[in-house]
Amino acid sequence: MSSSPYKVAFLGCGNMGSAVLLGLLDALDETKSGDGRAWNFTACTKTENSATALVEKLGHHASQVQVLHRQNENALAEADVIILGVKPYLAKGILSKPGIGEALAGKLVISLMAGVSVDEVHELILPAAKESASAATHIVKAIPTIAARYRQSMTLIERSSQPLPQHHEQLVTSIFNFVGSVKILEPDLMDVGSVLVTACLATLTVPLDGLLDGSVIEGLPRRDALELMSQGIAGLGALLQHGGHPAMLRESISSPRGVTIQTLLSVERENARVTFTDALLRGTEYLQKMRPKTEPRQSSEKDKA
CATH class of the missing domain: 1.10.3730.10 (ProC C-terminal domain-like)
Incomplete structure (x- = not known):
């Protein structure tokens, strides 16, 4: 198995995204991933002020995360896994920008957006990407809680109608087991x-x-x-x-x-x-x-x- 690190990009790092990121960093400080691979993290924010605030919130973990602002396309292109922590009402404006769909093609995308289905994320990406590129993007919906900060989240993962590749499925479960417990639900039960x-x-x-x-x-x-x-x-x-x-x-x-x-x-x-x-x-x-x-x-x- 490859020893190259998992490259994870957080697109949007508000309260929920930062809670998951900090919980992950704490967990990885205590243990190694199951296959021994390292993790590289990038966090993308909208403004310089948001980037500065995130660096302060990261505290002693700041050196472990590359924090960028207004560089979404480049950060996503370099990542293997993208965690979407943007507000649902901002999703269309961010995901439909030129270059974003292509940057996500072939990647594992984990959406933290409550109320936005996997199909809807595909639709948001599609206008800015070729059909083949969008179809190659593997999207899964996961809803953690802010208790992920202290690794006490109950994270809901939506059962995909199109099964994820096994290694992606295992990776998603591993990420959220690091920050608490995981429960898989059918799509029609995700809202409640x-x-x-x-x-x-x-x-x-x-x-x-x-x-x-x-x-x-x-x-x-x-x-x-x-x-x-x-x-x-x-x-x-x-x-x-x-x-x-x-x-x-x-x-x-x-x-x-x-x-x-x-x-x-x-x-x-x-x-x-x-x-x-x-x-x-x-x-x-x-x-x-x-x-x-x-x-x-x-x-x-x-x-x-």
């Missing part, structure tokens, strides 16, 4: 899955803030309350991962005339369960509406065959 693991994490901070406020009212310093709650959440996660159903956990903790059932009653009186259900449904609906507009793809002779 994406909202569940990303947007709803922010939604859950609302009741957590309420619990912190209550703790402060009762005299517990907020810093101490946050420490207790953080470990409590970690413990809850462990119980759920080992097969504990939320309803069963509530039942097992709630004792007759106990404090737990009193707190649960307060929450149920405010219809909190339905509120969170609606939050997930509204988030999923909005994600489906924000898809970029693309032109219908024309079938090539190769497709018809």
Whole structure:
């Protein structure tokens, strides 16, 4: 097997892209890739200020990443793997520029764009590239969380209708296993899955803030309350991962005339369960509406065959 390094380019390195990049760098500091190959990273930003901010965020990892701005085409042409971390609404303007489609041809492209399907990424690339070049590009959709920064992401990977070459499939799984856990979902479940693991994490901070406020009212310093709650959440996660159903956990903790059932009653009186259900449904609906507009793809002779 070749010992040449994996050349990975991050196109767009905002909060999510930088979280994945930093998590990868931390993981690779501790371990080698399964086949012993080295990794070279390039990060592409839109402005010089963004590049400077990213270098600062990288800290002691800065020497391991080449940070560029306004040099997308050159960076992508040199890379083997491209991780698209751009905002969905910016995707069309970036990916349809002349030279980008050709630079991506034959490469492994990992899209982190929630709400944008693999086919839509192909459509965005297609106007700037020849049909044959676009068809040769291997695209996979992966939705990590910002917890990738601390290697605690639950990354969703979309099952491809056109299977990836085995070495690409293994590489994608390896990248996101470095920064947490991986779950493969069918394409029609990616939107709701994406909202569940990303947007709803922010939604859950609302009741957590309420619990912190209550703790402060009762005299517990907020810093101490946050420490207790953080470990409590970690413990809850462990119980759920080992097969504990939320309803069963509530039942097992709630004792007759106990404090737990009193707190649960307060929450149920405010219809909190339905509120969170609606939050997930509204988030999923909005994600489906924000898809970029693309032109219908024309079938090539190769497709018809």
